[in-house]
Amino acid sequence: GAGVSQTPSNKVTEKGKYVELRCDPISGHTALYWYRQSLGQGPEFLIYFQGTGAADDSGLPNDRFFAVRPEGSVSTLKIQRTERGDSAVYLCASSLFAQTDEQFFGPGTRLTVL
Amino acid sequence: AQSVAQPEDQVNVAEGNPLTVKCTYSVSGNPYLFWYVQYPNRGLQFLLKYITGDNLVKGSYGFEAEFNKSQTSFHLKKPSALVSDSALYFCAVRERPGNAGNMLTFGGGTRLMVKP
Numbered sequence: 001g002a003g004v005s006q007t008p009s010n011k012v013t014e015k016g017k018y019v020e021l022r023c024d025p026i027s028g029h030t031a032l033y034w035y036r037q038s039l040g041q042g043p044e045f046l047i048y049f050q051g052t053g054a055a056d057d058s059g060l061p062n063d064r065f066f067a068v069r070p071e072g073s074v075s076t077l078k079i080q081r082t083e084r085g086d087s088a089v090y091l092c093a094s095s096l097f098a099q100t101d102e103q104f105f106g107p108g109t110r111l112t113v114l
Numbered sequence: 115a116q117s118v119a120q121p122e123d124q125v126n127v128a129e130g131n132p133l134t135v136k137c138t139y140s141v142s143g144n145p146y147l148f149w150y151v152q153y154p155n156r157g158l159q160f161l162l163k164y165i166t167g168d169n170l171v172k173g174s175y176g177f178e179a180e181f182n183k184s185q186t187s188f189h190l191k192k193p194s195a196l197v198s199d200s201a202l203y204f205c206a207v208r209e210r211p212g213n214a215g216n217m218l219t220f221g222g223g224t225r226l227m228v229k230p
Contacts, residue, residue, distance in 0.1 A: 040222075041223070099210075
Protein backbone atom coordinates (compact mmCIF):
# COMPACT_ATOMS: atom_id res chain seq x y z
CA GLY A 1 0.00 0.00 0.00
CA ALA A 2 0.98 3.61 -0.35
CA GLY A 3 3.10 5.11 2.36
CA VAL A 4 3.37 8.67 3.58
CA SER A 5 4.14 11.04 0.74
CA GLN A 6 5.58 14.53 0.92
CA THR A 7 5.85 17.24 -1.69
CA PRO A 8 8.00 18.81 -2.86
CA SER A 9 11.00 16.60 -2.25
CA ASN A 10 13.25 19.64 -2.46
CA LYS A 11 12.49 23.32 -2.02
CA VAL A 12 14.95 26.15 -2.49
CA THR A 13 13.79 29.60 -1.51
CA GLU A 14 15.17 32.99 -0.65
CA LYS A 15 15.31 34.48 2.80
CA GLY A 16 12.07 36.22 3.64
CA LYS A 17 9.87 34.17 1.33
CA TYR A 18 6.85 32.07 2.27
CA VAL A 19 6.83 28.29 1.74
CA GLU A 20 4.29 25.50 2.05
CA LEU A 21 5.21 21.86 2.56
CA ARG A 22 2.60 19.16 1.99
CA CYS A 23 2.12 15.80 3.66
CA ASP A 24 -0.23 13.05 2.53
CA PRO A 25 -0.50 10.44 5.30
CA ILE A 26 -1.35 6.78 5.04
CA SER A 27 -5.08 6.39 4.42
CA GLY A 28 -7.01 5.91 7.64
CA HIS A 29 -4.27 7.16 9.95
CA THR A 30 -5.79 9.61 12.40
CA ALA A 31 -2.55 10.91 13.91
CA LEU A 32 -0.14 13.06 11.92
CA TYR A 33 3.18 14.51 13.04
CA TRP A 34 5.68 17.00 11.69
CA TYR A 35 9.36 16.81 12.62
CA ARG A 36 12.42 18.74 11.54
CA GLN A 37 15.81 17.11 11.03
CA SER A 38 18.95 19.19 10.80
CA LEU A 39 22.14 17.75 9.38
CA GLY A 40 23.74 15.25 11.71
CA GLN A 41 20.92 15.30 14.22
CA GLY A 42 17.86 13.29 15.09
CA PRO A 43 14.39 14.49 14.14
CA GLU A 44 12.85 17.12 16.42
CA PHE A 45 9.13 17.31 17.02
CA LEU A 46 7.20 20.26 15.68
CA ILE A 47 3.46 19.56 15.83
CA TYR A 48 0.97 16.72 16.25
CA PHE A 49 -2.56 16.44 14.84
CA GLN A 50 -5.25 14.09 16.02
CA GLY A 51 -7.85 14.33 13.30
CA THR A 52 -8.27 17.94 12.20
CA GLY A 53 -7.05 19.60 15.36
CA ALA A 54 -3.53 20.35 16.48
CA ALA A 55 -3.29 18.40 19.75
CA ASP A 56 0.24 19.57 20.51
CA ASP A 57 2.10 22.39 18.79
CA SER A 58 4.71 22.84 21.50
CA GLY A 59 7.57 22.09 19.12
CA LEU A 60 6.92 24.91 16.70
CA PRO A 61 9.93 27.21 17.10
CA ASN A 62 8.08 30.52 16.69
CA ASP A 63 4.99 32.10 15.19
CA ARG A 64 6.42 32.01 11.68
CA PHE A 65 5.57 28.32 11.63
CA PHE A 66 2.00 27.13 11.25
CA ALA A 67 0.36 23.87 10.16
CA VAL A 68 -3.14 22.84 9.17
CA ARG A 69 -5.02 19.64 8.52
CA PRO A 70 -8.49 20.88 7.54
CA GLU A 71 -10.10 17.58 6.55
CA GLY A 72 -8.19 15.26 8.83
CA SER A 73 -6.03 13.85 6.07
CA VAL A 74 -3.54 15.99 4.11
CA SER A 75 -1.53 18.46 6.15
CA THR A 76 0.36 21.57 5.13
CA LEU A 77 3.24 23.07 7.08
CA LYS A 78 3.56 26.78 6.38
CA ILE A 79 6.63 28.89 7.08
CA GLN A 80 6.48 32.66 6.77
CA ARG A 81 9.44 35.01 6.32
CA THR A 82 11.88 32.13 6.00
CA GLU A 83 15.31 32.42 7.55
CA ARG A 84 18.53 30.60 6.71
CA GLY A 85 18.23 28.74 10.00
CA ASP A 86 15.03 27.14 8.78
CA SER A 87 17.04 25.05 6.32
CA ALA A 88 16.52 21.40 7.22
CA VAL A 89 14.67 18.27 6.19
CA TYR A 90 11.04 18.42 7.23
CA LEU A 91 9.60 15.00 7.98
CA CYS A 92 5.98 14.02 8.21
CA ALA A 93 4.74 10.86 9.94
CA SER A 94 1.39 9.25 10.55
CA SER A 95 0.06 6.50 12.79
CA LEU A 96 -3.23 4.68 13.33
CA PHE A 97 -3.74 5.60 16.95
CA ALA A 98 -1.43 7.88 18.83
CA GLN A 99 -0.45 5.87 21.86
CA THR A 100 1.21 2.57 21.09
CA ASP A 101 1.45 2.52 17.34
CA GLU A 102 4.65 3.18 15.49
CA GLN A 103 4.84 6.24 13.31
CA PHE A 104 5.40 5.79 9.58
CA PHE A 105 7.59 8.47 8.07
CA GLY A 106 7.58 10.07 4.67
CA PRO A 107 10.77 10.72 2.67
CA GLY A 108 10.90 14.33 3.79
CA THR A 109 11.15 17.72 2.14
CA ARG A 110 14.61 19.24 2.03
CA LEU A 111 14.21 22.98 2.51
CA THR A 112 17.10 25.26 1.64
CA VAL A 113 16.84 28.96 2.43
CA LEU A 114 19.42 31.05 0.60
CA ALA B 115 10.87 16.04 29.98
CA GLN B 116 11.88 12.99 28.01
CA SER B 117 15.30 12.48 26.41
CA VAL B 118 17.35 9.87 24.59
CA ALA B 119 21.10 9.39 24.46
CA GLN B 120 22.98 7.44 21.85
CA PRO B 121 26.53 7.60 23.15
CA GLU B 122 28.26 6.38 20.00
CA ASP B 123 28.32 8.50 16.86
CA GLN B 124 29.55 5.53 14.87
CA VAL B 125 29.81 1.78 15.34
CA ASN B 126 32.09 -0.31 13.16
CA VAL B 127 31.65 -4.05 12.86
CA ALA B 128 32.81 -6.76 10.50
CA GLU B 129 30.24 -8.62 8.45
CA GLY B 130 29.08 -11.74 10.24
CA ASN B 131 29.93 -10.41 13.70
CA PRO B 132 27.31 -9.45 16.26
CA LEU B 133 26.43 -5.79 16.57
CA THR B 134 25.11 -3.59 19.36
CA VAL B 135 23.93 -0.01 19.06
CA LYS B 136 23.43 1.61 22.45
CA CYS B 137 20.52 3.72 23.66
CA THR B 138 19.61 5.09 27.06
CA TYR B 139 16.53 7.12 27.85
CA SER B 140 15.00 9.35 30.47
CA VAL B 141 11.28 9.79 31.10
CA SER B 142 9.32 10.70 34.19
CA GLY B 143 7.00 7.71 33.82
CA ASN B 144 7.08 4.45 31.91
CA PRO B 145 8.33 4.51 28.35
CA TYR B 146 7.37 3.36 24.94
CA LEU B 147 10.64 2.77 23.04
CA PHE B 148 11.32 2.58 19.32
CA TRP B 149 14.17 1.99 16.91
CA TYR B 150 14.22 3.44 13.40
CA VAL B 151 16.74 3.11 10.57
CA GLN B 152 17.50 5.76 7.95
CA TYR B 153 19.15 4.97 4.64
CA PRO B 154 20.68 7.77 2.54
CA ASN B 155 18.08 10.04 0.97
CA ARG B 156 15.24 8.01 2.41
CA GLY B 157 12.80 8.42 5.24
CA LEU B 158 12.97 6.76 8.60
CA GLN B 159 11.91 3.11 8.61
CA PHE B 160 10.46 1.47 11.70
CA LEU B 161 12.46 -1.50 13.05
CA LEU B 162 10.88 -2.45 16.37
CA LYS B 163 9.19 -1.20 19.50
CA TYR B 164 8.81 -1.98 23.19
CA ILE B 165 5.40 -1.30 24.64
CA THR B 166 4.97 -3.79 27.45
CA GLY B 167 5.59 -7.45 28.25
CA ASP B 168 8.70 -9.38 27.27
CA ASN B 169 11.81 -7.26 27.65
CA LEU B 170 13.35 -8.75 24.50
CA VAL B 171 11.58 -7.55 21.38
CA LYS B 172 12.23 -8.78 17.86
CA GLY B 173 11.85 -6.65 14.79
CA SER B 174 12.53 -6.37 11.11
CA TYR B 175 15.63 -7.66 9.29
CA GLY B 176 16.74 -9.85 12.21
CA PHE B 177 17.16 -6.98 14.66
CA GLU B 178 16.19 -7.23 18.30
CA ALA B 179 16.39 -4.96 21.32
CA GLU B 180 16.35 -5.50 25.06
CA PHE B 181 14.51 -3.22 27.43
CA ASN B 182 16.33 -2.83 30.74
CA LYS B 183 14.34 -0.75 33.17
CA SER B 184 16.98 -0.59 35.89
CA GLN B 185 19.60 0.70 33.47
CA THR B 186 17.08 2.75 31.46
CA SER B 187 18.49 1.24 28.30
CA PHE B 188 17.12 -0.14 25.05
CA HIS B 189 20.13 -1.40 23.09
CA LEU B 190 19.67 -2.61 19.52
CA LYS B 191 21.31 -5.90 18.62
CA LYS B 192 21.76 -8.31 15.75
CA PRO B 193 23.56 -11.66 15.98
CA SER B 194 25.22 -11.44 12.56
CA ALA B 195 25.73 -8.13 10.75
CA LEU B 196 25.31 -7.66 7.02
CA VAL B 197 26.98 -5.03 4.85
CA SER B 198 23.46 -3.93 3.88
CA ASP B 199 22.79 -3.05 7.55
CA SER B 200 25.07 -0.04 7.15
CA ALA B 201 22.87 2.97 7.83
CA LEU B 202 21.92 5.58 10.44
CA TYR B 203 20.01 4.24 13.43
CA PHE B 204 17.80 6.28 15.73
CA CYS B 205 16.39 5.37 19.12
CA ALA B 206 13.23 7.17 20.23
CA VAL B 207 11.10 7.36 23.35
CA ARG B 208 7.56 8.35 24.14
CA GLU B 209 6.17 8.56 27.64
CA ARG B 210 3.15 6.42 28.34
CA PRO B 211 -0.33 7.94 28.47
CA GLY B 212 -0.47 10.82 30.85
CA ASN B 213 1.65 12.91 28.56
CA ALA B 214 -0.67 14.58 26.11
CA GLY B 215 2.05 15.19 23.58
CA ASN B 216 2.45 11.73 22.05
CA MET B 217 5.55 13.02 20.31
CA LEU B 218 8.63 10.93 19.83
CA THR B 219 11.89 12.22 21.22
CA PHE B 220 14.83 10.96 19.18
CA GLY B 221 18.45 10.41 19.99
CA GLY B 222 21.14 11.95 17.85
CA GLY B 223 21.63 8.81 15.81
CA THR B 224 24.40 6.23 15.45
CA ARG B 225 25.98 5.45 12.13
CA LEU B 226 26.54 1.73 11.69
CA MET B 227 29.30 0.71 9.32
CA VAL B 228 29.53 -2.98 8.47
CA LYS B 229 32.69 -3.90 6.61
CA PRO B 230 33.02 -6.97 4.36
